[in-house]
Every structure is written in structure tokens, then in C-alpha cells.
Amino acid sequence: SQQGEEDPQALSIQEGENATMNCSYKTSINNLQWYRQNSGRGLVHLILIRSNEREKHSGRLRVTLDTSKKSSSLLITASRAADTASYFCATAVGDYKLSFGAGTTVTVRA
Amino acid sequence: KAGVTQTPRYLIKTRGQQVTLSCSPISGHRSVSWYQQTPGQGLQFLFEYFSETQRNKGNFPGRFSGRQFSNSRSEMNVSTLELGDSALYLCASSVQETQYFGPGTRLLVL
Numbered sequence: 047s048q049q050g051e052e053d054p055q056a057l058s059i060q061e062g063e064n065a066t067m068n069c070s071y072k073t074s075i076n077n078l079q080w081y082r083q084n085s086g087r088g089l090v091h092l093i094l095i096r097s098n099e100r101e102k103h104s105g106r107l108r109v110t111l112d113t114s115k116k117s118s119s120l121l122i123t124a125s126r127a128a129d130t131a132s133y134f135c136a137t138a139v140g141d142y143k144l145s146f147g148a149g150t151t152v153t154v155r156a
Numbered sequence: 157k158a159g160v161t162q163t164p165r166y167l168i169k170t171r172g173q174q175v176t177l178s179c180s181p182i183s184g185h186r187s188v189s190w191y192q193q194t195p196g197q198g199l200q201f202l203f204e205y206f207s208e209t210q211r212n213k214g215n216f217p218g219r220f221s222g223r224q225f226s227n228s229r230s231e232m233n234v235s236t237l238e239l240g241d242s243a244l245y246l247c248a249s250s251v252q253e254t255q256y257f258g259p260g261t262r263l264l265v266l
Contacts, residue, residue, distance in 0.1 A: 076253070077253055079253075079255075086244060086260075086262075087259055088160075088246060088258050088259040089246065089248075090257070091255065091257075094165070094254055106256075107160065109208060134199065136199075138253060143189070143204060143212045143214075144189070145196070145198075145201065146199035148198050149198070
């Protein structure tokens with residue numbers, strides 16, 4: 047069974063706009079990670095946030111974590127066509143075992 | 157450093173056959189994890205190996221097995237293939253919490 051659930055399932059935005067997607071999970075976690083996947087290829091790691099962190103930034107990415115609500119959000123600012131991809135949140139309960147959500151498909155229109 | 161490599165990239169098999177997939181981790185990474193990705197079930201954890209020992213296992217039948225060699229390279233085997241085994245099989249290596257994924261092996265079972 048999947049630990050995380052992303053919302054929305056799909057998102058279509060104009061180039062230059064911001065994209066926000068949310069992830070909810072069920073059990074306590076060690077960390078939460080966000081990955082990107084382009085057209086059924088391998089996953090690319092974007093950012094990791096630990097359970098004792100509330101916010102983290104990496105370039106145009108901003109991730110928040112609310113452990114009391116068991117939720118996280120990923121914000122992509124000033125989106126580009128190259129950001130078109132599926133985005134997955136993954137939670138780590140133990141070591142080296144990730145539980146993925148169903149993903150959010152983001153389409154950035156030129 | 158070279159990334160995670162997986163061979164073969166594409167594979168077509170028929171029901172009842174068996175298949176072996178190979179994964180070479182990033183140099184220095186001793187942990188290798190395997191995931192199955194299907195449109196219906198999403199990304200699901202298969203198993204994880206560290207120093208030639210299976211440390212974690214997902215909820216898959218015994219037809220799915222794996223092993224890791226002394227050079228950290230890993231193989232996974234699926235015996236008695238079923239149509240439902242058609243999927244993208246992803247391998248990931250890690251040294252701490254972040255997992256680095258290979259491009260995957262796309263398996264089609266006819």
C-alpha cells in the first residue's frame with residue numbers, strides 16, 4: 047500500500063507561473079523526499095526534508111513539512127517547459143525503504 | 157561519477173518464462189533498492205540489499221528475488237512471469253538517505 051498521496055493528480059500551468067502540489071502521508075516518518083520523473087524514465091531526486099525540519103529551499107523549489115498534519119507541499123516557482131514531468135513524494139519510515147505516492151503530473155504550457 | 161546503470165533497458169518475455177535484470181550502483185554506494193512501477197499500482201518497493209544481504213523486503217510473491225554481489229552490483233530475478241509483471245523496474249543506490257535511480261528496465265510480458 048502507498049504511504050503518500052499527492053494532490054492534485056494533474057496540474058496544467060502557464061510558463062512562468064508557480065506550481066504547488068501537496069502530499070499527505072499516514073505514519074510517522076524519518077524524512078520525506080520529492081522526486082521528478084520525465085516520461086516514464088528514472089526518478090531524479092529533488093529535495094529531502096527531515097522530520098525535524100519545517101521548510102527547505104533548493105533553487106526554484108520550496109518544500110514544507112507539517113508533521114502534525116502529516117503533510118508536505120512542493121512549490122515550483124517561475125515554471126519552465128522543462129518542469130513538465132510527474133512529481134512524487136516518498137516517505138522513509140525505516141532506512142532505505144521509500145514509500146511513494148501516486149504522483150502529480152505537471153504540464154507547463156508555453 | 158557515473159550514475160546508476162541498468163541492463164537491459166527493454167525486455168519482452170512470454171508468460172511462464174523467467175527474467176534477470178541487472179543494476180550497477182554508483183561507485184561507493186553499498187545499498188541497492190529495487191522498485192516496480194505500474195500504471196495501476198504506482199511505485200512499489202521490492203527489496204533492498206546492503207553488503208550482499210537483503211535488509212528490507214516489500215510485499216511481493218516469492219517469484220521475485222534478488223541478490224547483491226561483493227562489488228555492490230545487484231540482480232533481480234522474476235520466475236514464472238505473469239502478464240501483471242509487465243512494468244518498469246527501477247533500481248536505486250544510496251549511501252545515506254537519498255536514493256539515486258537508474259533509467260529502469262521496461263519489461264513487457266506477453
